[in-house]
Amino acid sequence: AQSVAQPEDQVNVAEGNPLTVKCTYSVSGNPYLFWYVQYPNRGLQFLLKYITGDNLVKGSYGFEAEFNKSQTSFHLKKPSALVSDSALYFCAVRDILYASGGSNYKLTFGKGTLLTVNP
Amino acid sequence: NAGVTQTPKFRILKIGQSMTLQCTQDMNHNYMYWYRQDPGMGLKLIYYSVGAGITDKGEVPNGYNVSRSTTEDFPLRLELAAPSQTSVYFCASTERRGNEQYFGPGTRLTVT
Numbered sequence: 221a222q223s224v225a226q227p228e229d230q231v232n233v234a235e236g237n238p239l240t241v242k243c244t245y246s247v248s249g250n251p252y253l254f255w256y257v258q259y260p261n262r263g264l265q266f267l268l269k270y271i272t273g274d275n276l277v278k279g280s281y282g283f284e285a286e287f288n289k290s291q292t293s294f295h296l297k298k299p300s301a302l303v304s305d306s307a308l309y310f311c312a313v314r315d316i317l318y319a320s321g322g323s324n325y326k327l328t329f330g331k332g333t334l335l336t337v338n339p
Numbered sequence: 340n341a342g343v344t345q346t347p348k349f350r351i352l353k354i355g356q357s358m359t360l361q362c363t364q365d366m367n368h369n370y371m372y373w374y375r376q377d378p379g380m381g382l383k384l385i386y387y388s389v390g391a392g393i394t395d396k397g398e399v400p401n402g403y404n405v406s407r408s409t410t411e412d413f414p415l416r417l418e419l420a421a422p423s424q425t426s427v428y429f430c431a432s433t434e435r436r437g438n439e440q441y442f443g444p445g446t447r448l449t450v451t
Contacts, residue, residue: 229379254439263343263429263442264382310381314437317387317397324389325437326372326397329381 222247222315226330241296243311252314253294301337343443352420360415362430371413375426420450
């Protein structure tokens with residue numbers, strides 16, 4: 221089974237500083253990787269994904285992520301953090317779901333990283 | 340275009356009661372999913388559907404049931420609620436399998 225790990229439960233940064241939220245993956249074959257953000261009492265919002273191509277992926281709200289195959293990482297980054305970026309961030313990987321009717325896909329999520337941007 | 344909508348937003352159940360969590364999407368997506376989110380545990384897949392009339396179990400299906408009579412609706416049924424089902428439940432959908440999923444706002448359920 222494919223998996224992702226988010227090694228930090230919490231990340232604190234000052235507003236205006238660059239931010240990084242870490243994610244490492246374990247897959248067989250080529251990974252499909254995703255980042256989601258969850259604001260308090262809200263559902264998850266899709267930020268960006270990596271399927272193939274450029275290792276630097278740009279997404280919503282000024283976020284980007286760097287795919288590094290040798291380090292099996294997919295870290296989320298933003299050059300200048302905003303207080304409004306404070307939220308819970310999830311990394312996810314596409315995983316195979318074996319079912320009675322054949323195989324399908326699901327997303328396997330990391331446990332999440334709580335980002336706090338201090339004014 | 341409302342995306343994925345869920346009702347109710349909050350619910351408190353007594354042990355042994357039943358309820359249905361509603362999920363509707365207006366994006367004409369074939370693939371729909373139910374997850375539960377517990378603190379510090381990420382999201383776990385309960386059930387999923389690849390189209391009207393087709394459903395299957397995910398990682399944690401025990402105590403739940405689903406149906407998919409239309410493309411738009413994917414209700415989740417809890418029979419005989421237990422405290423272990425206290426959680427936040429999210430419905431999601433996607434146009435193509437393996438692609439990014441779009442989530443509803445969630446239902447916060449407490450079983451006491």
